[in-house]
Amino acid sequence: MKTSLVILLGVALAIEAASYERKYTVCQQTTGELYHYKEGRKLDEDLCGKRLATAYFHDEVNQTGWAFLEVDVISPKIPHYLQGYAAGFAEGRATRDLIDLHIINTVNGYCDGAKHFCDELEEFMVDNLKWMEMEIKENPEDEYWQQVNLTVNQLFGLIHGYENKLGAPINYREIAVHPIFMIQIAGDLEDLALKFKKPENPSKVFSGPGHCSALVKLLPNNEDILFSHVTWSSYGTMLRINKKYSFKTGDPGQVYSFSSYPASITSTDDFILTSAKLAILETTIGNYNEKSLDLITPNTVLTWIRAEIAHRTASSGLQWAEAFGRHNSGTYNNEWVVVDYKQFHRGKPVQPETGIIHVVEQMPGHIVHSDKTAHLFRTTYWPGYNQPYYKQIIRYSETDKMVEKFGDWYSYDKTPRALIFKRDHVNVKDMDSMIALMRSNNYTKDPLSKCDCNPPYSAENAIACRSDLNPVDGTYPFKSLGFRDHGAIDVKVTNSKLINTLQFTAVSGPPGGVVKDVPIFDWKTSPLREKVPHFGQPDRWNFAPVTYRWRKSGHHLHHLHHKLQKELLSGF
Incomplete structure (x- = not known):
């Protein structure tokens, strides 16, 4: 992979303190030419024969810790691939400044x-793109491959919108090394890094794989x-966008909202609400079985694509599991709820x-799922x-061997967070x-936060971890318990009322300020401030919960902005 291609286009190293809005529309002339335009720049509106998609972007990162994006596809008559491409392009134009910063x-x-x-990764991804192209061409009427085509074209559109190259030719090798593509496959990369034996970068602070906490709670009577998720990640990932996509594919979940990031058309956390009134989340589970x-x-479909297809097409937990299980890649292995x-x-x-x-768990070659209503x-x-729940997944992932080696921390029912949830959910x-x-x-x-460590506890052992608070010179039985660039960076919660409008309440940033030993996260005082890039982020993360009200559908922009290339490839 040529790392020289991983560059920034027009990097913006600062974001204004005040919030701002952008609105972009992609449209199509009767000749097939594509255009995009921005509200406030008046040109000849007649050149836009048919609007395809509009992106509404509102940046409140410095006020609330979040930006907000809504992308509306205009008509069900637009082919799936073009819905995806137009939606992606509009988002790429509207969010390009945050994309720059997030890449850095x-x-x-x-x-x-x-x-x-x-x-090796580049060759794998090029082969994967070619295989999906072949399947799409050989199965033009298959609804599943139409959904794959929509998703990959949304990615292509996002890249072209960011680069302002509407309808540009698709080059797989350029896509496979593009930073936006790398952000897209972030979850899948965890397992691809194991497969191809990626060495650690000694110049970077150890972060480790991303993990999360989640809770579905049935209230009395x-x-x-209540449905909640906390993302654990590098503190460098704290530029956040909550998004809502409104496609016109006719699928039960064609409209969905989710927590996300610049340059990502997936949640990655994952936390998603769909128009089928499904709430979906996942927590990552480790795979210690090298042979797998x-x-x-x-010749599979990576998880970031399979999840998007399941979100849009499913109207039940069982349907979601069945859609997700097709063409299992064995990458980004999670427990989905x-x-x-x-x-x-x-x-x-x-x-x-x-x-x-419904609870779904994945490993390479294995998907296990079942209804858990009675359990709830x-x-x-x-x-x-x-930690995996199903015994088959525990055995196949060789998590049982990790329990034998390191003890209860790797077990399902005795790991610290299991015990904390058991104690505190009431x-x-x-x-x-x-x-x-x-x-x-x-x-x-x-x-329950104690460990065989020095000092005798770890800030990792909590529902919302703060591994930056562990001393650099502490001693720990394994890296996950020690000092690292890793912590809880948000919380999202919805309920039976909020989901009707695809709303959720969210807090951005690490926990802090409630107890003495867990201070508010501040880049100015963090031991990571010189080592972890955080361009565009607020310094002090002490934001209140936000419940964002999505705009009403049906409002469109009407000012032609820019004429670009004549034709878009019809999918791959």
Whole structure:
């Protein structure tokens, strides 16, 4: 992989303190020519014969910790691939400044000291793109491959929008090394890095794979089901965008909102709400079975694409699992939890015996899933904390061997977060108490945060971790418990009312300021400030919860901006 191609186009190293808005539309003339235009720049509107998609972008990163993006496809008559491309291009134009900054903060230098790995990765990704192209061409009427085509064209459009190259030719090798593509496959990269043996970069602070905490909580008297997720990641990833996509494909989940990042058309966290009233989240589970990596081949569909297809096409947890399980790549192995709010009757004593919650786990060559409605009503909660639940997945991932080697930290029911959730879920009575639990970290005082370490506890052992608070010179039985560029960077919560409008309440940034030993995260005082890029981020992360009200559909822009290339490739 030629790392010299991973460059920035028009880097913006500063963001104004005030919030701002951008609105872009992609349209098509009767001749087939494509255009994009921005509100406020008046040219000949007649050149736009048909609007395809509009992006509405509102940047409040410095005010709330979030930016907000809505992308609306205009008509169901637009082919799937063109819906995807137009939506991606409009987003790329509207969010290009944050994309610049996020690239600097996350994927710049990814291949430093890892040329052999990146060369192998490039070949794998080119082969994967070619294989999907072949399947799309051989199955033009197959709905699944139409969905794949929509998704990859949305990615192509995003790249072209960022670069201002509407309808440019698609070059697989350029795509495979593009920083936006690297951001797109961030989750899948964790397992591809294992397969191709990526060496650690000694110049960077150890971060480790991303992990998360999650909780589905049934309130007393069936008053509600609260659905929450906390992302654990590098602090360099804290430029955030909450997004809502409105496609016109006719699928049950064609409209969906989610927490996300600049340059990503997926959630990556993952936390998604769909127009089918499905709430979807995942927590990553480790794969310690090196032999299983042989099952990862280019002739599969990577998780970032399979998840998008499942979100749009499913109207139940079972349908989601079946759609997601097709062409399993064995990369970005997670436990997915799907709650179907259509099946839940708020405040009613009698509830369906099945269909409310479905749990899916993946490993290379294996998908295991089942309905967990009875379990939820028996225990009143379903937690997620990066350990597999199903015995088949525990064995196949060789997590059982990690328990033998390192103890209960790798177990399902005795790892610290399992015990914390078991102890504290009963305190959740409403949205505020759910947020309090999901933001909790009292690692120096909580006996469940203790470890065979020096000092004898770890800020990793909490629902919302803060590994930057562990001393650099501490001693720990394995790296995950020590000092690293890694922590909880948000919380998202929805309920049976908010999901009707695809809304959720969210807090951006690490937890802090509640207990003495967990201070508010501030780049000016962080030991990571000189080592972790954080361009465009606020210094001090002390934001209040935000419940964003999505705009009403039907509002479009009407000012032609720019005439560009005549034709778009019809998919691959």
